[in-house]
Amino acid sequence: MKATNQSRRDFIKTTSLAAASLPFMSALSSCAQTPDRKIGFALAGLGNLSTNQIAPALQKTKFCRLAGIVTGHPQKAAAWKAQYNIPDKNIYNYDNMEQMADNSDIDVVYVVTPNGLHAEHTIKSARAGKHVLSEKPMEVSVEKCQQMIDECKKAGKQLAIGYRMHFEPNSLECIRLVREKVFGSAKIIDAAFGFRIGDPTQWRLKKDLAGGGCLMDVGIYALNASRYLTGEEPVEVSAFTTVTDPVKFSQVEESISWQSKFPGGIIARCGSSYNAQGMADFKVSADGGWFKMDPAFSYHGNHGVRSDGQEINLSDIDQFAAEMDDFAQCILENRPTRVPGEEGLRDVKIMMAIYESARTGKTVSLA
Amino acid sequence: MKATNQSRRDFIKTTSLAAASLPFMSALSSCAQTPDRKIGFALAGLGNLSTNQIAPALQKTKFCRLAGIVTGHPQKAAAWKAQYNIPDKNIYNYDNMEQMADNSDIDVVYVVTPNGLHAEHTIKSARAGKHVLSEKPMEVSVEKCQQMIDECKKAGKQLAIGYRMHFEPNSLECIRLVREKVFGSAKIIDAAFGFRIGDPTQWRLKKDLAGGGCLMDVGIYALNASRYLTGEEPVEVSAFTTVTDPVKFSQVEESISWQSKFPGGIIARCGSSYNAQGMADFKVSADGGWFKMDPAFSYHGNHGVRSDGQEINLSDIDQFAAEMDDFAQCILENRPTRVPGEEGLRDVKIMMAIYESARTGKTVSLA
Numbered sequence: 138m139k140a141t142n143q144s145r146r147d148f149i150k151t152t153s154l155a156a157a158s159l160p161f162m163s164a165l166s167s168c169a170q171t172p173d174r175k176i177g178f179a180l181a182g183l184g185n186l187s188t189n190q191i192a193p194a195l196q197k198t199k200f201c202r203l204a205g206i207v208t209g210h211p212q213k214a215a216a217w218k219a220q221y222n223i224p225d226k227n228i229y230n231y232d233n234m235e236q237m238a239d240n241s242d243i244d245v246v247y248v249v250t251p252n253g254l255h256a257e258h259t260i261k262s263a264r265a266g267k268h269v270l271s272e273k274p275m276e277v278s279v280e281k282c283q284q285m286i287d288e289c290k291k292a293g294k295q296l297a298i299g300y301r302m303h304f305e306p307n308s309l310e311c312i313r314l315v316r317e318k319v320f321g322s323a324k325i326i327d328a329a330f331g332f333r334i335g336d337p338t339q340w341r342l343k344k345d346l347a348g349g350g351c352l353m354d355v356g357i358y359a360l361n362a363s364r365y366l367t368g369e370e371p372v373e374v375s376a377f378t379t380v381t382d383p384v385k386f387s388q389v390e391e392s393i394s395w396q397s398k399f400p401g402g403i404i405a406r407c408g409s410s411y412n413a414q415g416m417a418d419f420k421v422s423a424d425g426g427w428f429k430m431d432p433a434f435s436y437h438g439n440h441g442v443r444s445d446g447q448e449i450n451l452s453d454i455d456q457f458a459a460e461m462d463d464f465a466q467c468i469l470e471n472r473p474t475r476v477p478g479e480e481g482l483r484d485v486k487i488m489m490a491i492y493e494s495a496r497t498g499k500t501v502s503l504a
Numbered sequence: 505m506k507a508t509n510q511s512r513r514d515f516i517k518t519t520s521l522a523a524a525s526l527p528f529m530s531a532l533s534s535c536a537q538t539p540d541r542k543i544g545f546a547l548a549g550l551g552n553l554s555t556n557q558i559a560p561a562l563q564k565t566k567f568c569r570l571a572g573i574v575t576g577h578p579q580k581a582a583a584w585k586a587q588y589n590i591p592d593k594n595i596y597n598y599d600n601m602e603q604m605a606d607n608s609d610i611d612v613v614y615v616v617t618p619n620g621l622h623a624e625h626t627i628k629s630a631r632a633g634k635h636v637l638s639e640k641p642m643e644v645s646v647e648k649c650q651q652m653i654d655e656c657k658k659a660g661k662q663l664a665i666g667y668r669m670h671f672e673p674n675s676l677e678c679i680r681l682v683r684e685k686v687f688g689s690a691k692i693i694d695a696a697f698g699f700r701i702g703d704p705t706q707w708r709l710k711k712d713l714a715g716g717g718c719l720m721d722v723g724i725y726a727l728n729a730s731r732y733l734t735g736e737e738p739v740e741v742s743a744f745t746t747v748t749d750p751v752k753f754s755q756v757e758e759s760i761s762w763q764s765k766f767p768g769g770i771i772a773r774c775g776s777s778y779n780a781q782g783m784a785d786f787k788v789s790a791d792g793g794w795f796k797m798d799p800a801f802s803y804h805g806n807h808g809v810r811s812d813g814q815e816i817n818l819s820d821i822d823q824f825a826a827e828m829d830d831f832a833q834c835i836l837e838n839r840p841t842r843v844p845g846e847e848g849l850r851d852v853k854i855m856m857a858i859y860e861s862a863r864t865g866k867t868v869s870l871a
Binding site: 320322324325327329331333373375376377379380381391392393394395396398401402403404405406407408410412413414415416420422423424425426427428429444498499500 | 687689691692694696698700740742743744746747748758759760761762763765768769770771773774775777779780781782783787789790791792793794795796811861865866867
């Protein structure tokens with residue numbers, strides 16, 4: 138079995154597809170040059186993701202540096218200050234973060250707070266003159282997503298959403314396999330992401346902060362995959378939700394399945410759960426073959442197989458570092474991000490339609 | 505990695521579940537005894553399935569023999585007569601098959617004709633005093649399925665549907681894994697079966713003979729799997745169909761996805777296609793682990809893996825031989841088949857609801 142990086146590189150060099158129709162170019166293409174200055178990131182929200190993924194990733198970036206933090210926990214502030222040598226003047230809380238306006242160390246605020254606070258923290262950051270990278274899901278309603286877009290636009294600042302898979306080489310290769318019709322025309326996409334959630338008191342299980350359950354948190358990866366693989370927007374969705382543990386899942390769905398129809402005739406069958414294991418994969422069934430990734434959405438070790446026996450196993454990068462370096466380059470070169478607020482808004486719109494379908498028992502049109 | 509036949513056998517010996525709640529017992533349990541006489545099968549419909557699977561399988565049975573044929577093609581009759589030494593008196597066509605009433609060589613008619621003719625040929629056989637084994641799908645409408653059940657009952661003859669997976673050891677093992685909660689409670693089942701259909705003139709693409717497209721032909725395996733794995737009947741279904749080749753698929757669906765909700769909270773996400781490759785698998789995601797079969801529905805070589813690293817790779821039997829031997833034993837011992845007409849009717853009812861949902865854009869209740 139042979140990895141396929143050669144052909145992806147050739148494709149990106151030689152394809153006649155415009156960048157607009159294939160927005161997922163290599164994350165590594167311009168990393169070789171040395172930046173004049175590094176973009177200063179402030180992390181807002183110092184939970185697990187910031188602690189275990191984003192802060193370590195920042196140390197691996199070429200164009201970024203951890204310049205500041207925003208946290209409501211003084212003890213976290215002290216620990217991060219000590220670990221990352223952050224000056225007191227770059228440490229903020231959610232009540233005074235607008236004062237970043239006077240702090241030239243900070244170019245970008247990476248919003249890693251609960252979903253339902255992304256708009257508040259994005260808007261405060263934009264008004265303080267900062268670019269914003271917000272974690273996904275973008276927010277808990279279409280209206281709040283639109284506010285984020287509008288406020289960043291008004292401030293003349295870029296807004297990106299933390300879709301790390303858009304920078305992951307194996308995902309980019311899978312996009313190529315579909316768009317270049319390596320196995321003919323894709324017909325059915327099956328994608329799922331779920332896990333068994335722990336602590337029953339966490340914000341992810343609270344409707345106001347999370348906006349929903351497993352769909353908003355990890356199902357969004359399957360949804361986004363169905364969109365980036367096809368390069369199309371779904372025109373119809375239908376969905377089911379279930380709860381088998383009504384105590385733990387009193388506010389949000391425990392499991393969900395949804396199916397979506399794309400303009401070219403592709404059907405995506407997707408699922409997510411907060412109470413099931415072995416769901417972090419996708420498969421594309423095409424008229425000339427198939428390929429699948431399992432795992433497809435992990436921080437590391439994503440790999441797959443193709444119907445011709447070849448493996449999909451490209452280099453295992455730090456996805457957060459690639460995402461942040463790309464955003465830093467977009468800012469430095471004043472060009473648009475491949476994962477703008479509009480991309481986040483699209484997923485939230487579709488997720489709201491998915492919930493509507495589960496609630497009403499009717500197919501919801503997105504056209 | 506270690507196969508798991510030991511534990512299945514133990515389970516079947518020791519479980520407190522009644523046979524009624526676990527109808528899928530070992531196909532091999534009573535094959536050791538020598539029969540007093542072999543049950544005579546007449547095959548009605550001498551297409552690919554009869555030629556390449558069922559007739560060869562009959563040669564491997566312990567309780568059955570190929571006694572006769574029913575065909576509308578005299579040249580096929582001549583070829584089969586020569587190959588299998590079938591006496592002229594046991595060769596029928598669809599117009600004179602009622603005359604089997606006078607033929608004691610034939611105990612069972614195995615109906616392998618197009619879906620939309622199963623009722624006609626079943627009813628003729630029952631009225632001739634023969635037991636009937638009908639291929640799946642049972643028929644193209646609920647009404648015709650019910651007629652088959654009623655006529656066989658009236659004739660005092662058994663009616664079985666050709667659900668070969670109910671006799672396949674790996675499938676039985678998967679049922680055990682769910683019912684015995686080896687990986688905890690199942691939450692999400694993903695099942696799909698599709699392939700790229702050839703000859704555009706074949707009856708499978710004609711609505712009146714086939715009743716539908718890929719769902720009726722192979723999607724039924726995914727549907728039936730969702731039911732045998734859970735041991736429950738779905739209470740709601742929703743579905744999408746698509747056609748990308750309107751010439752070839754002018755009468756029936758090309759691809760379909762459906763989701764169904766089960767009383768215990770399990771969601772099944774299922775798919776089928778006549779124009780996609782790499783779909784013949786299922787996965788069960790449970791709260792304590794997972795397992796998957798790929799392929800899950802093949803004539804041979806079904807195998808799978810479990811989240812604990814063990815393989816699911818039990819003995820590769822001839823499923824058709826097991827299915828026919830079981831039916832023969834049911835007849836010899838005057839006990840009910842595990843795959844009665846009622847089982848076929850349930851799938852047809854659900855498939856009609858799936859089509860209704862695809863047509864109306866509404867979730868269809870099956871309660």
